[in-house]
Amino acid sequence: MTDDDKTIKSVDHAGSSYKMRINDSDRERWQEMQSYTDELVSQGYQAIAGVDEAGRGPLAGPVVAAACILPPDREFPGLNDSKKMTLKRRETLYQNIIESAIAYSIIPVSAEIIDLINIRNATLQGMAAAVRNLKHEPDLVLTDAMALQGFTIPVQAIVKGDSKVNCIAAASVLAKVSRDRLMGEYDISFPNYGFAQHKGYGTKAHYQALEALGPCPIHRQSFLKTKLGEACNARAGELGEKCEREVAHHLAKQGFAIIGHRFKIHNVGEIDLVCLRDDMVYFVEVKARSDSSNYGGLAATITAEKIRHIRATAAIFLRDNKMSDKTAVLLAALVSLNNNQEVEHIKYLPIY
Known part of the structure; x- marks a missing residue:
């Protein structure tokens, strides 16, 4: 160890003490990965x-986004792309980052939402939500490869950004450690799948558990369809859910965050989709039929009694999710189908 080597002491998530040794290569990598940020600061970004x-x-499990x-006055030597770091290094730097960051935000997007709008849209939704949930508003956003839409501030997508830029690497550590911890909790809720070990990835042991036990509620049915056949994705064949997925996918592309699917309160009502955009919560009732010549007739199937149930269910959703201060909008998504029961067109009408 050189004269400049030092150790950083920390306590990991399990409560064990750990000393992270920092050497010259760690410091050199920090400086190299900080150079692009320093250039941006010289341009006026803070x-x-x-x-x-x-x-x-x-x-299985959620995709987790972090921002x-x-x-500017603190260095985190040892920081790197989280996939290139040891577990103990990640845990140590995770703790250092959350204690020292100006702001940070961690957003999981569930397997259910992934199945509904696909993994790319779910990832974009999580990343956008992570930015919007920062307690301190940024004046520039740097992402790892994925371009975010709908922001008034500039956004730059940097390929392999988690190994090139420190703030992206820091976000990768927050996301990775948070997800690993979640999968450890799921391992307790759903034992015998081995989630604590493989974190939901498609290892041999995971496939063996799937063959023996079948999928559990946190498995991504859309992923299993291609891996284990149609039997693992029976729900996806239902016409109603197919239409809901198409509507959710369409809304996600328009910048809506899908935050609920088939939200149901016993003896009150059920809402097909719950979406968030511009601080407004949209409760969407999906209706479909083959004959789309009369959208008015389709909308008329949403009766006054149905609307009362939707409103009551929406009020409970807002209350339970601490969103009662937000404006609620009720929408009907009217879906027209062709003779092959494929979605041809979606029309949105307000529900009054």
Whole structure:
């Protein structure tokens, strides 16, 4: 160890003490990965947020997005792309980052939403939500490869950004550690799948567990369809859910965040989709029929009694999710189908 080597002491998530040794190569990498941010600061940017995700590829569990604004007067030597770091290094830097960051935000997007709008849209939704949930508004956003839409501030997508820019690497650590911890909790809720070990990825042991036990509620049915056949994705064949997925996918492309699917309160009502955009919550009732010549007739199937149930259910959703201060909008998504029961057109009408 050289004279300049040092150790950083920390306590990991399990409560064990750990000393992270920092050497010259760690410091050199920090400086190299900080150079692009320093250049942006020289251009006048001050609050630069890095954004990344973890968990796009697994068969189970959420995809987790994180955003982070690092302080300009603090270095985090040892930081790197989270996939290139040891577990203990990630845990140590995770703790250092959340204690010192100007702002950070971590957003999981569930397997259900992934199945509904696909993994790419779910990832974009999580990353956008992570930026919007930062307590300190950034004046520039840097992402790992994925371009975010709908922001008035500039957004730059940097290929392999988690190994090139420190604030993106920091976000990757927050996302990776948070997701790994979630999968450890799921391992307790759904034992015998081995989630604590493989984190939901498609290992041999995971496939063996699937063959023996079948999928559990956190498995991504859309991923299993291609891996284990149609039997694992029976729900996806239902026409109603197919139409809901098409509407959700369409709304996601328009910048809506899908935050609920088939939200149901016993003896009150059920709402097909719940979406968020521009601080407004949209409750969407999906209706479909083959003959789309008369949308008015289709809309008329949403009766006054049905609307009362939707309103009551929406009020409970807002209350339970601490969103009662937001404006609620009721929408009907009217879906026209062709003779092959494929979606041809979607029309949205307000429900009064």
